[in-house]
Amino acid sequence: MPMQDMHLVHHECGDCPIRHRAVCARCESDELARLEQIKYYRSFQAGQTVIWSGDRMDFVASVVTGIATLTQTLEDGRRQMVGLLLPSDFVGRPGRATAAYDVTATTDLVMCCFRKKPFEDMMLTTPHVAQRLLEMTLDELDAAREWMLLLGRKTAREKIASLLGIIARRDASLKLKAPKGAVTFDLPLTREEMADYLGLTLETVSRQVSALKRDGVILLEGKRHVTIPDFDRLMEEAGDDSDGGMLG
Amino acid sequence: MPMQDMHLVHHECGDCPIRHRAVCARCESDELARLEQIKYYRSFQAGQTVIWSGDRMDFVASVVTGIATLTQTLEDGRRQMVGLLLPSDFVGRPGRATAAYDVTATTDLVMCCFRKKPFEDMMLTTPHVAQRLLEMTLDELDAAREWMLLLGRKTAREKIASLLGIIARRDASLKLKAPKGAVTFDLPLTREEMADYLGLTLETVSRQVSALKRDGVILLEGKRHVTIPDFDRLMEEAGDDSDGGMLG
DNA sequence: CGCAGGCTTTGATGTAAATCAAGATCAGGA
DNA sequence: TCCTGATCTTGATTTACATCAAAGCCTGCG
Structure with a gap:
């Protein structure tokens, strides 16, 4: 558990623990109070759109619970997800009046919003x-x-493995345990959403998920519940550069 | 000419006009003086590596003249450019000890560096x-x-058109004129570098550049000197969503 | 229960771009 | 001047993924 999170946990965070992580890691109580005055909550159902690209956006926000996506679309309908917002992630840009992306609730979603001007x-x-x-x-x-590298240079199989790795890791970090050995989680995305994220079609996603299952890299219960028996094996499949820094 | 640039031009910027644009748009003279004390210049020849991913990096910097690239590499050598640094662009991350990407001088390059700690x-x-x-x-x-959308969903032809558009626009903005009607510039990248940027192979880049030339979207003098007779036409080829916001 | 509408899987076929392979062009140096 | 190596073009072939098409599988609802 990193120092910074310790600090947060020890704050009196009320019902919005995320807020402090998002904007206020070293905050003082008077600032907390000020934040308190300008914050409000919004809830969305799975599938609902939070805001459309180009819409006036007079708030910034962080995700409290649930998952949201940022997507961009070409005129002819080709879609590319450009961000996945998990609890504690921040969305919105100080100094910009309109949304730059479509923001959609993938699951039921609660966001903690702050009016932009204050x-x-x-x-x-x-x-x-x-x-x-x-x-x-x-x-x-x-x-x-990192996602650019994935989109530009990885094969479909590597893309799927990378995405599963990212979800597993983020999921694990929320539960405050590192992904060593077997990991289990529920996929928060449909095959189509995965495809939109990975720059693939949903059919290719389905085929590659099946292939990874067939090869024993992942286990599936139903369509969404994934367990990864060997995380390192998955990371090999993801093709990532594993030296991770520290050359000079 | 945007207000902000006006401001900069009227500063006494010495031989590093870029610095202020990069870090100091609203600066006061005493801050200027402090920046002055911790800055230094470094020059690189075309092709030279500024820093390798993973190397200790004890400075942040902005590009004064020339062009640099940020690239990531998979173990097996697949490369993806993740950033193109033109004059005024900033590189380096306060609070991080090592470089996250390979930084390479594409042309002769002068950077204005600041020691990280100060x-x-x-x-x-x-x-x-x-x-x-x-x-x-x-x-x-x-x-x-935006690049993620390009990498994930655009065709090779659209990718090339997009890249040419970006270079034309940035080139034009440096010369302080908007790209309306015909635009002319020199490509600062080899075909291979373009490929690394676009997630393509150099052969595909070459073919698509030839195709755009054949179709009259661009004119070529030699291999590097490009003129774009009709910028709007090029943008159509790039396939970008042109409504550019302002829906609600 | 049974049907309807999302999801998902799987198969057959098509195609854009990769790969493999020659050459062409160009710039610099002996 | 010609050679050399880097860069670029173009052609032939292969391949990974998209597209088209059909069923299977859940969940919820009448």
């Missing part, structure tokens, strides 16, 4: 909020770039 | 530097997500 005002006076947001944005940028 | 210290005391950096990072994130 949030921006607070950012100006409390520097570490901006700094925390910078950190988070840099993390997202890294994730986006 | 830069981080300054960020803590001068909030708007962090805010400027946040804006830039959010822009980069948007660009990365």
Whole structure:
């Protein structure tokens, strides 16, 4: 459990534990109080659209529970998911008036929203909020770039393995245990959503999931419940560069 | 010419006009002086590596002149470019010790570097530097997500058209004129580099460039000098969603 | 119960782009 | 000048994935 999360847990977070992780890792109580005044919750049902690309967006928010997706669409309907929002993830851009992507609730979803103007005002006076947001944005940028490698250069099988690995890891980190040995989770995405994320068709996703199952890399109970008997094996299938830094 | 650039031009920027655009859009003279103390320049020849992924990186920097690329590589050698750094672009991450990508000079390159520790210290005391950096990072994130759409869903021809459009636009913005009607520029990338950027092979890039030439979408003098007789036509070929926001 | 509408799987076929393979073009150096 | 190596083009062939098509499988609802 990283130091920073410790700190958060020890705060009096009320019913929005995520908020502090998202915007307020080093916050003081008076800032907490200010955040309190400008926050509100919104709930969405699975499948509902939170906001359409181009819509006026007068809030920023973080996910409390559930999963949301960011997608972009070409005129002819080709879709590409560009982000997956899990609990604690932040969405919205200070200083921009309209949404840049379609945001959709994949599961039932609760978001903790902050009205944009007061949030921006607070950012100006409390520097570490901006700094925390910078950190988070840099993390997202890294994730986006990893995804570019996946989209540009990985095979369908590697893409599926990578996605399963990412979901398993994020799932495990929420439960505060590292993915060693066997891991089990429920897929929060349909085959079509997986396809939209991976730049594939749903048929190819289905075939490759079947192939990974056939080869014993994953086990399936029903269509959604996945267990990964050997996480390292999955990571090999994902084709990732495993040296992970530390050359010089 | 946007207001912000006006502001910059009117600063006494010495020989590093870019620095202020990169980190210091609203800066005061004492901050300028502090930046001055921790900055230094580094030059690289075309083809030289600035830093390898995983190497210790004790600076952040912005490009003054020339072009650099960020690339990621799979163990088996498959390469994907994840960023193109043009003059004024920023590279490096406050709060991280090692480089996450290979950074390579595509042309002769001059970078304005700031030692990381003092830069981080300054960020803590001068909030708007962090805010400027946040804006830039959010822009980069948007660009990365647009690139994800390209990599995941566009055809080879659309990819090439998109890349030419991006280079034309950025080139034009540096010259402070908007790309209306005919535009002319030199390709700063080899066919192979274009391929690495677009998730294609160099042969496919070559074929599609030839096809666009054959169809009159672009004109070529030699292999690198491109002129685009009709920018809108090129954008149609790029397949981008042209409604560009403003639905609700 | 039985049917309807999402999902998902699986098969047959088509195709865009990769791969393999020659050459062509160009710039720089001996 | 010609050679050399890098870059680029073009052609022939292969292949991974898309597309088209049909069924299977759940879940919920009348």
